Amino acid sequence: MQRVYFIGIGGIGMSALARYFKFNGFEVAGYDLTPSPLTDALSREGMDIHFEDDPKLIPAPFMNSEETLVVYTPAIPKDHKELLMFQNSGFEVVKRAHALGEITRMEKALCVAGTHGKTTTSTLLAHILRSSHVDCNAFLGGISINYGSNYLLSKKSDLAVIEADEYDRSFHQLSPYMAIVTSTEADHLDIYGTPEAYIESFAKFVSLIKPGGVLIMKKGLTLADKVKPGVSVYTYSSIEEADFYADNIRVSNGHLYFDWHRPNGLSLKDLDLGVPLRVNVENAVAALAVASLNGVKDEELVAAIKSFGGVERRFQRIVNNDKVVLINDYAHHPGELRATIKSVRELYHNKRVLGIFQPHLYSRTRDFYKDFAEALSHLDELILIDIYPAREKPIEGVSSQMIADLLPEMKIPVLPKSQLVDYVKQMTDLPDVFLILGAGDIDREVKPLADYLNTLI
The missing domain is CATH 3.40.1190.10 (Mur-like, catalytic domain)
Known part of the structure; x- marks a missing residue:
């Protein structure tokens, strides 16, 4: 085996494996759904990455089944064209966990x-x-x-x-x-x-x-x-x-x-x-x-x-001055939300805290919307963003509004992600602390929001 092809190479776990194989002398290429700072970094490190599910875009050297290992993330849908092509063409195709498991045995x-x-x-x-x-x-x-x-x-x-x-x-x-x-x-x-x-x-x-x-x-x-x-x-x-x-x-x-x-x-x-x-x-x-x-x-x-400097998107303070604080956190489970909000309260016990939460997955929202509402009720104010679906199809009747309906006293807006920054710009009484919460693509709005808040200094 001389090459490794990753389907879902931009995932946080997949990209670590890609870097491992690249460092150890393998040629590495892959597909991901959307460009990101991580895929940009992998490209700069010499990995050939494309963003359209099309077997014709796979680099020719990776089409040799005797020389290429294919690694995919379980978040990839079963009808993915490239995945099906590899599975039906005699390639060794394994989940990320299998490849990682081999490393744990070494x-x-x-x-x-x-x-x-x-x-x-x-x-x-x-x-x-x-x-x-x-x-x-x-x-x-x-x-x-x-x-x-x-x-x-x-x-x-x-x-x-x-x-x-x-x-x-x-x-x-x-x-x-x-x-x-x-x-x-x-x-x-x-x-x-x-x-x-x-x-x-x-x-x-x-x-x-x-x-x-x-x-x-x-x-x-x-x-x-x-x-x-x-x-x-x-x-x-x-x-x-x-x-x-x-x-x-x-x-x-x-x-x-x-x-x-x-x-x-x-x-x-x-x-x-x-x-x-x-x-x-x-x-x-x-x-x-x-x-x-x-x-x-x-x-x-x-x-x-x-x-220790911490982890990106884990209670990461993006703006931190005397006028306003912006924190970006990956919390997406009710227990994580409780812990993060409690920590914010302890650090900023006399400040007004606005949470901005994007639920992750329709199924998780369906299963835990009551727990989400309880955890988020400990904020002063809340903005809810539409659910990030990741690998899932919509589930009828499941939306961020389910959480908002359990907290009528907070008068919670439910917005598409694209409207968040404009909504904040229209606010006449800004909070002391903005707390962005979620494991989806809400982090794409962190920089635009930070840029706006920095103009207020």
Whole structure:
């Protein structure tokens, strides 16, 4: 095999794999639905990318079935012309998770799974390891602000930090050496059907940890009896004592400090968290635990936590001045929304906060619209954007208006994404904090909104 062709190359996980193969000497090309800053970056790195589903646009060298591996994301529809052509022409065609699974069998995989928190936790773990003498490779589900990439390469380490995605049961393809599970709140019920089936998928995931490995799970989860003999199990928390836990959490002069405790009784005091949000303390406890178990020194832990810059679209402050704040956050599950809004309230406790939320998927909105309404009710004001469908067809009767109808006292406008900036420009009484929420394409409006807000300074 000399070449790898990616169908859905612009996805955050797919692009990390594309970079891995490119770095390792393979020719890489691919298709994606729309251009983006990420596909622009991949093109600059030497990958041939097009945006129309047309087999005629596939570069000729990639049409040799003996020399080309085809990798696709499960978000691609089954009737995709290029995918069907490859499947019917004798090519080896695998899902992204299969390709990633092969990498976990070649290296010591540190896999981070969970309904929410996994992107920040895996990126923080990768940063700690990368900043230490241990180092690592990393396949992340977001763009690290410290490194400007979702893929980190090491020539000296056999550790690979991997964000383990539960969608489509993808993480069942992995072979973890160590694993973190942050949460098992129900999600992706379009795939799993019931909350019980969703939790069972995590039981299957932890059963894949190799003997001699480690499971670090949030205290309260019931997965300990699912691991193989020889796997060590630890709990973690930021609200109560556990094997690894944080306490003495406090905010002072824009910094967040906490004490970190280990099972051996030794603690690290007054850790300064680079992204000063209470929701990140719990993520930090888990990342510190795995880094410590892999030999990172205490002084390296302290320095790395302080220098962590966060992840793009994870509580990323785009505008931050005395007049107005604009935060962009990927939260798209009710639990994530609650945690993000709580963090905003803590940081800006005397400020008026406007949330701008774009629901992600018709099925998720149908399943959780009541929970969305409850979480969003803790904002001062709210704008709802039409649902981002991603891979789905519309579901009759399902819309963002379902959420608005449960919050009549807030008088919530429901807008197409294209009207957002013009709507804000017409507002006569602007809030102190704009909080953009969602995992869809709402981020395309971040820069135009930021440009407008910056004119008000």
